[in-house]
Amino acid sequence: MKLKPLLAASLLAAALAHAAPPQANTQVPGVYRMPLGGFQVTALSDGTVTIPLDELLTHTTPGHVRQVLARDFLKPKTETSINAFLVHTGSNLVLIDTGAGGLFGPTGGDLAASLKLAGYTPEDIDTVLLTHIHRDHSGGLTVGGKPAFPNATIWVDQHEAAHWLDAAARDRAAAADHGSFDEAAASLKPYLDRGRVKTFDAPAQLVPGIRAEAARGHTPGHSLFVAESRGQRMVFWGDLLHAANVQMAEPQVTIKFDLDSPAAAKQRWAWFADAARRGDLVAAAHISFPGIGRLRAAAHGYRWVPVNYGTAVQQQP
Secondary structure, eight states, rough: OOOHHHHHHHHHHHHTTOOOHHHHHHHHEEEEEEETTTTTEEEEEEEEEEEEHHHHSSSSSSSHHHHHHTTTTSSSEEEEEEEEEEEOOOOOEEEEEOOTTTTTTTGGGOEEEHHTTTOOOOGOEEEEOOSOHHHHHHHHGGEEESSSTOOOEEEEEEHHHHTOOOOHHHSSSSSGGGEEEHHHHHHHHHHTTTOOOEEESSSEEETTTEEEOOOOTSSSTOEEEEEEEEEEEEOOOOOSSSSSHHTTTTTTTTEETTHHHHHHHHHHHHHHHHHHHOOOOOOOHHHHHEEEEEEEEETTTEEEOOOOOOOSOOOOO
């Protein structure tokens, strides 16, 4: 009888010795590479942001949004990817958008970790292309008031810069929007002070193989970037859409972040049609990481076809 407690203790000790370790609760920083002709494109995750799509999407109803999201097993407060993209052309290392930096709290600001995991340093980047100046696209430009990419030239549409860096435009805006102007000024100031900000008026060739195209509406100078190499083409969409589960099938649906909703919807219809017709690869900031795929025309809109996972990242012949 005296052996039973000892046996129980022994069995308990053995069980504890072989217990599974605690569950990890963080993701590995996100990196996905793929070839584009002679270029290499690397999707970099900056993390996510959770937004209430049923409250933000416009030209629809909250009930309809909740119904569409539920169909895809999503809740109205949807965790949304923040993606940036690195294009290695062989001559230039080009970063398209910079993520949110520290402006979105603990779920964002992963770009630096993803860049390191991809095998690059911030100093390696010689060109940064901004689709527009919103915190989740330009907030990562600075760290502690200093340039995060000290060797880079920053390119942004002239209409975009004129809007967000204009003190008079800030004064005319609603008080609730003043923070966006202040963030824009703070993000670009270290580069402006060093003469490292250049503007363009799309369409414009920015580096060999990459050009800007105008897609104004979401913001005054919202731009898309088109990379082409050896007959391969990828279009970087920026904020052409925010909620793929809704806006792919219903491109007319807009969002409160749009400064000009009708123009933003018109751009979405046009670029969706172009992507489906041409079969282009597209890279989107807010489609689930890596945010790269193609579009197919559907009965009442379009269907997203994610890029097929591949391990080969060498240049294509």
